[in-house]
Amino acid sequence: MEIPADIKPFDGRFVDGKHYFATRIYFEDTDFSGIVYHANYLRYMERARSDMLRLLDMDQRAAYESGEGVYAVVDLTMKYLLPAKLNDDLIVISTVETLRAASVIIDQKIMRGSDHIMSASVHAAFLTPAGRPRRQPKAWTKAFASVMDQADTK
Template sequence: MGGEIDRPYSGAFVGKTHRFALRVYFEDTDTAGIVYYANYLRFMERARSDMLRAVGIDQRTALESGEGVYAVAEAHIKYRAPARLDDELVIVSRVLEVRAASCVIHQRVMRGDEILTDARVTAAFLTREGRPKRQPRGWVEIFERLKGD
């Protein structure tokens, strides 16, 4: 009945850069109407998951089949300016490095041309037991094609 309007939002690639837009809701903010610092990590997680989905990487199937799962192993983040209630933000993501069992993704949370946060996130591919595991070869090839820009 609802068709396209009932489908969740998906970001998109512009060249090798993935862009994921979102709006700041009341639940994202503290009592001063400023985005709580940990929520930037949630925003970036959504963008990374959307980026993987956009290139055909099915994390759910990999998890359910026991193939493996990505988990953040390291995150370096610089907070530059606060986002506020009702701001329209874009999370800009690009692959920096691809390793056997991990990849490094540069992410920025933007409000227009202003950088609000600048992060470098290492996502490790892990077994169900939490041990590092080589990423599927096809996924590594996808990440290699996305590097740079």
């Protein structure tokens, strides 16, 4: 069976320097009360950040496999505002807020239409395979700076 070439996961897209990533709530995402289990929001945000990096041509697996380094979350703050429920369509909006030589802070919010479901700030450091901070690849910091500039001008 041949699979059509245009069938692939949706990576989201950038609009005015912000990355928009769509996801839907399935039964497996909910707890016994029918609302999204709190830790699952971390999954949605991780997927959005990973796909944002893919769109910026940042190959995390290649950086890891070559021994260049990996990102690790070193600080995370989250605020839950409203519950998401089965079959809700959500949008994760990611904005590069702060860029440093060895780290990046990405603000994320999850929306259901005009309802603000949750907010988070994710501080990720770029680390050597031994776990020590190191400068991010220059091409990556340029890509982050580019989307920050786009967001600042809007």
